Amino acid sequence: MNTAAAHLNPLPATTAKGGTPTVARLRKLLPGLALTGAIALVSIQMGNIGWLQANGISALTLAIVLGMVVGNTVYARMGAVAGDGVTFSKANLLRLGIILYGLRLTFQDIGNVGWAGVAIDATVLCSTFGLACFLGTKVFGLDSKTAMLIGAGSSICGAAAVMAAEPVVRGRAEQVMVAVATVVVFGTTAIFLYPVLYHLNAQYHLIDLSPSAYGVFAGSTIHEVAQVVAAGRVISEQAANTAVIAKMVRVMMLAPFLIILSAYLSRTPEHKASALADGKKAGIVIPWFALGFVAVAGLNSLALLPAAVVRHVTDADTVLLAMAMAGLGLTTHVSAIRKAGMKPLALAAVLFVWLVCGGFAINAGITYLLG
Template sequence: MPSPDDLKADLVISALILPRLELRKFQRGFSLLPGLILSIVLAIAAISLGKAHLLQTHGISALTLAIVLGMLIGNTFYPAIASDADAGVIFAKQRLLRLGIILYGFRLAFQDIARVGIVGVAIDVLVLGSTFGLAWLLGVKVFKLDRTTALLIGAGSSICGAAAVMATEPVVRGRADQVTVAVSTVVVFGTLAIFIYPALYQLNQTWHFLSAGPTVFGVYVGSTVHEVAQVVAAARSISEETANTAVIAKMVRVMMLAPFLVILSAWLARSRQRNTLAQTDQADAKAANRGVVIPWFALIFVLVAGFNSLALLPASVVATVTDIDTFLLTMAMAALGLTTHLSAIRRAGIKPLLLGALLFFWLIVGGALINLCVQAALR
């Protein structure tokens, strides 16, 4: 049993330490404000600009505008205030991004899978797997890019553009410049898709490579175009029915983000372990394996999508949550732009763009072949 003197000493120590801990927490929270405020201002500007009809017509989303604005400020005025703003900017880029990915689940429902059927799911799986595998093969083996940049470009091209790049970054542990190079690459070719796919539809009406109906072409658009906004812009140029099917096929592809991240994390962990085993002893290998990144936010994202599938919340509440989610993701993209230096992008050179171009070509041609073969085999 502790003596009364010991208890008094403990109380005195607690009285001295606890206020200091609370003060440190308050100071840390206060240090986040400058960077968070800057990210909020840029997010508001990007969302406001994104409502312009011209930008919406061309599929330029608020996320794309946010990173552009962030880079403009980040390479001009930001260095002067970086010491004060960095803490909040990094918080937005990391923590708010994960929250944004989780809330993204409110845009999805498992019923979407039933709407496109086994054909749509099989097409999405094959497009995702082949595109990402090609990104790794070409990026690392042919273009000799660093593995992280190649994986990020592959994730953005094969799943859902900038959002997929941002979600993959914690798993591959990418730097800000690597993430920005990947985002820029998928944005360029995703924007080109908006103009190319309506022309492809007209060619298909003549050559009948795919079935001539708008539903079949909608699955093709949704399974191969990068961003959700770009899918909508490209498919609406064809018909409303094509747009509806394309968005459903795209959302099924987005649902694959979570299992993709889990599989990627496990693969990277095994790769690190093999490399360590080749260089050191087994004890060091086990230590390396303990550094596995578990994408918990991706797992919660699936749970949120499952909850949303139950339709327990009113539509107005879901709409509010998705608006909040858009704002959080836009803040994260703005923060990414603020911490990206143009010199780092210039150092990356032409190779990432060439990789993105080849993946874009594969999505158009290889994606059409996958759509054709799966539809022939399963219908």
């Protein structure tokens, strides 16, 4: 290009070809964002169906399932065009969604369950994750990443915890999907099992279990928030409210859990090798989105934001998380899950038994000591 031509066309070459680098990047993302957005909106609408709500099947679960259906059928023909946006959804939008998830919590929730409730949640979390790591690698022969992802989902808050732990653990899409699948299977089982156990106990007077105590038990041991709500409402509104509060305190432990996990993994040879393979330094991965999650929860605790604003942002957050789940589903192949075999499901089953039996023992013991 000569000088005269340069004066006539002073814009960058990328602009002359169709926009600035930012605009070009946005154009590459749009097809994938549109696809995950469409799946998310369909999932949210389906999540409003009464039967699905009553059975604790949330929009996030539906987004994963629909994403897998599309991902294993027609997505192969559009992956080249939509791939960037899909990756952006399951990585960047997920982090933003986790941060805004803090608007569902307040620090006052901790006071509502007391120190006993906090101790119960912390003990259930640590024992379940520890069991997952030990049994997953030593007994079932799973790789440590899959075991940790299954442990995160079982011990904290289901699919959201699995997705939040993925960048810290450096898990692959199929490992994440296997972990999410186990959460869906056993979390859904809990919706039906817990009320049955409550009514059997009430009929035979085995132990003294009030609706509030049942709520803490359900909130501290069932996987997903939606599943906790469903299992609580079957008993009573009081049980549901207590269950949700206990669950939210457990969710609040996600941030310190990720920081501690990252600090531990930074010292392991496997993590260092994985980081070097990715061309990154083998140090502590600070999950800034987890810190943002705590900061937003703290802001929400001050009650400075109007209720309408919180409601609208929470609705938007549901869309972001559903898009992230859709992105995960789109990039997960059924063949990868089949290849994983029955071992992940067996580990999740053992953890589920622990959550029901061991979790109840933890509830009873700590309530006796601190309640």
